[in-house]
Amino acid sequence: MARSAAAPVRRRRRGTGDGALGPPSGIVAIVGRPNVGKSTLFNRISGQRRAIVDEMAGLTRDRLYGIAEWRGRRFTVVDTAGLDPRGSTRDDAEHVALVRGTQQQARLAIAEADVICLMVDVRSGITALDEEVAGILRAGGKPIVLAGNKADSPVDPYFAHELYRLGLGEPVLVSALTGIDTGDLLDRIVDELPPPDPEAEVPASALRLAIVGRPNVGKSSLLNALAGEERALVSPLPGTTRDAVDTWLDRPEGAVQLVDTAGIRRRGVIDTDVEHYSLLRALRAMERSDVAVLVVDASTGIVAQDRHVAGYAADAGKGLVVVVNKWDLLDFETRAAPATLKTVAAAFAFVPGVPVIAGSALDGRNVSKVIAAARGVAEARSTRVPTPVLNDLLRRALEDRPPRLHKGRRLKLFYAAQAQAASPTVVLFVNDPELLHFSYRRYLEHRIRAVFAFNGVPLQLVARRRSAQQAAAS
Ligand code: GDP
Ligand code: GDP
Secondary structure, eight states, rough: OOOOOOOOOOOOOOOOOOOOOOOOEEEEEOOOOOOOOHHHHHHHHHHHHHHHHHHHHHHOOOOEEEEEEETEEEEEEGGGGEEEEEEEOOOTTHHHHHHEEEEEHHHHHHHHHHHEHHHHEEETTOOOOHHHHHHHHHHHTTEEEEEEEOOOOSSSSSOOOHHHHGGOOEEOOOTTOOOHHHHHHHHHHHHHOOOHHHHHHHOOOEEEEEHHHTTTTSSHHHHHHTTTTTTOHHHHHTSSSOOOOEEEEEEEEEEETTTTTHHSSOOOOOOOHHHHHHHHHHHHHHHSEEEEEEETTTTTOOOHHHHHHHHHHHHHHHHEEEEEEEEGGGGGHHHHOHHHHHHHHHHHHTTTTTEEOOOOOOTTOOOOHHHHHHHHHHHHHHHOOOOHHHHHHHHHHHHHHHOOOOOTTTOEEEEEEOSSSSSSSEEEEEEEGOOOOOOHHHHHHHHHHHSSSTOOOOOOOEEOOOOOOHHHHH
């Protein structure tokens, strides 16, 4: 078997030449029993970009979903292990919990993912639980890619032949830990993904919003308040339907598309299963939108999951608006204190300038500001920075604070241009991308934002190698 230490590096998208990638489209779920290496694979394939947001946000643990890039395709990847707390309970019923948890992940993946990667451990061979999960998946009718993990040590015998017993076709043997052949696995996964939504690639005439947030924060109440009528609330069984019904609002300033309102309306039930289904639906709704309207509950404050969802939106290149709902439940003093909203804004500071709206879906306070704020963010997201202005601005930034020497070499910026992409992406043509350090990248981003605010919008800086001759010729 040909082996290469394939770390998932960003490959150039065919045709565009500037390295810009389209919006993420498609959900890949990694399923398997505990300890086979799901989280390790997840971290490897959703690594680079997310690590940056995580570092800024101080979010390092409990990542369950992120964005992977492979062969010019971006998609959402979900580590289902973290989705079911029963999978990791440590009590007498541990085994039962483990089995239930793993089965549950498989069903969740069948309901909400486009491609399922079933991971098994080639060193331990196939267990009864692996077979059972494979059976559930085979019946589910979704494309499945079988990964035999931990194929990294020639000393240990592999049970590769056993993997065929699962009836899922040819397995890909990988090492999530070292990256051996994870590129082959990603090839197979990308081949199985449905083609990207053509709508997502072109600027839409309508403003596409995804209302997202934890259960019970008031998403459906906000939807009703925005739509201006009490709608019949439907509650289909979780995961049984693909009823991605959108609600359209005809506003004088232009149409608004509230993406997957059926998903939003699945309200009121606090149940981990429902919560996880709605989380995956929210990811899909965000994929189809321009701006995520993240609803948080003023009475409970910001929790890690709120920030994870915002982090996902930023990774996906989507705009963000935060609605601090149930403002009516706060006492007068807390409402009046400027620190209250500042604390919320600080929790989402990894998306600079994000609008934070204190409101109440119940009494209608500030609901009318939500669409206007989202429109502002969508406009910022479609801002095109003229190339000469961008280059002047960056030249001054480099003069004001020249890059430091790194092993005797210094970053040289030949020129920069904004890529043709749905979300703001600045391509820096440099002598060596390795010389663009994290802190310097942030400095440059800060300088761009000082002129073109990009409020509530992630700004991606991509470094590309150019030789001095190439730069002079173009
Ligand atoms: P999960 O429970 O399926 O998410 O599994 P983890 O990703 O947490 O991995 C479980 C253990 O297996 C950890 O100690 C990992 O370091 C280890 N592991 C994961 N992938 C590999 C691999 O490719 N080779 C080896 N040798 N160990 C691995
Ligand atoms: P969802 O699960 O996020 O869609 O939340 P719902 O819209 O179903 O709201 C959950 C509960 O919070 C319901 O009982 C609502 O009446 C209540 N609620 C929603 N918005 C507000 C608000 O602004 N203020 C107060 N006090 N309650 C609210």
